[in-house]
Amino acid sequence: MRGNLIGSSAKGHEYFLKHLLGTHSSILGDQDQSLHTEEVDATSVAQEGKLDLLINLDFRMSGTGLYSDIVLPAATWYEKYDISSTDMHPFIHPFNPAITPPWESRSDWDTFKKLAKTFQTLAEKYLPEIVKDIVATPLLHDTPDETSQALGLIPDWKKGESEPVPGENFPRIHVVERQFTKVYDKFIALGPNIREKIGAKGLSWDAKEEYDELKDILGTAKSTKEYKDCPDISADRNAAEAILTLSSTTNGSLAMKAWDTLEKKTGQKLKDLAIERAEEHISFDEISAQPRKVLSSPVYSGTETGNRRYSPLRQI
Numbered sequence: 570m571r572g573n574l575i576g577s578s579a580k581g582h583e584y585f586l587k588h589l590l591g592t593h594s595s596i597l598g599d600q601d602q603s604l605h606t607e608e609v610d611a612t613s614v615a616q617e618g619k620l621d622l623l624i625n626l627d628f629r630m631s632g633t634g635l636y637s638d639i640v641l642p643a644a645t646w647y648e649k650y651d652i653s654s655t656d657m658h659p660f661i662h663p664f665n666p667a668i669t670p671p672w673e674s675r676s677d678w679d680t681f682k683k684l685a686k687t688f689q690t691l692a693e694k695y696l697p698e699i700v701k702d703i704v705a706t707p708l709l710h711d712t713p714d715e716t717s718q719a720l721g722l723i724p725d726w727k728k729g730e731s732e733p734v735p736g737e738n739f740p741r742i743h744v745v746e747r748q749f750t751k752v753y754d755k756f757i758a759l760g761p762n763i764r765e766k767i768g769a770k771g772l773s774w775d776a777k778e779e780y781d782e783l784k785d786i787l788g789t790a791k792s793t794k795e796y797k798d799c800p801d802i803s804a805d806r807n808a809a810e811a812i813l814t815l816s817s818t819t820n821g822s823l824a825m826k827a828w829d830t831l832e833k834k835t836g837q838k839l840k841d842l843a844i845e846r847a848e849e850h851i852s853f854d855e856i857s858a859q860p861r862k863v864l865s866s867p868v869y870s871g872t873e874t875g876n877r878r879y880s881p882l883r884q885i
Contacts, residue, residue: 576632591619642674649676678805692749711771757803758796
């Protein structure tokens with residue numbers, strides 16, 4: 570399970586036990602001082618760590634849970650609303666609760682919502698002012714930042730070959746304003762920025778009609794002061810419905826926008842890959858009643874055109 574950090578996702582389990590948690594481990598060898606890297610100082614003796622706090626949200630008693638300071642009670646698949654998908658098959662799977670979460674357990678969404686609410690309440694006392702953060706944004710894959718670079722010809726600022734230039738040989742630098750007193754309000758309301766721009770893999774398009782449709786489907790976040798005109802995603806099922814409405818693999822209108830964007834970028838005719846399903850909008854009720862195949866989209870690695878089964882599609 571990917572969420573099991575200490576048990577499986579941490580590659581080098583015993584080293585994480587020693588150098589992250591500072592607990593017992595079964596490392597047999599000593600650190601080899603003769604081995605070193607060019608860009609990372611590995612000559613000093615690695616420190617044994619003790620993470621201040623490790624919190625785990627998992628209904629399994631996994632390896633991470635065994636080493637956690639706090640284990641939050643999590644709802645299982647049969648006790649919550651959710652959706653699941655993978656590029657290994659063309660279906661979207663719903664989770665519908667057979668029973669309510671027992672005792673103190675909660676769905677992932679409700680757990681994070683409660684944390685956000687508590688954090689916002691504390692922030693009103695301890696972090697009332699806007700905090701500015703400096704954020705380094707990597708030069709993302711399939712963007713002009715990446716594709717404009719000549720392979721092997723970019724001067725390396727780390728070696729003193731040039732000065733670091735954000736956007737060229739250095740991550741882009743952004744100043745982000747953190748409003749900690751609005752964390753919960755922003756968690757339960759889908760902000761308006763997504764209305765103007767959505768996408769992936771170097772492509773973007775608007776979701777104006779779909780965003781406005783969500784207000785009718787979900788209602789608006791009336792319990793907030795500043796976001797009362799935004800779609801309400803306070804419930805886990807609402808969040809799942811929002812994903813289905815805004816994904817180009819489950820909403821035909823967005824699939825057409827996505828292919829149109831790629832057509833303009835490549836000069837190739839591509840909308841025929843999804844036009845036969847342009848009017849489809851897969852909802853949570855529909856996938857609960859019967860499995861539904863996803864639509865072909867530039868952000869999906871397979872084509873479903875002509876009712877075909879999953880088939881690899883090379884990205885253009």
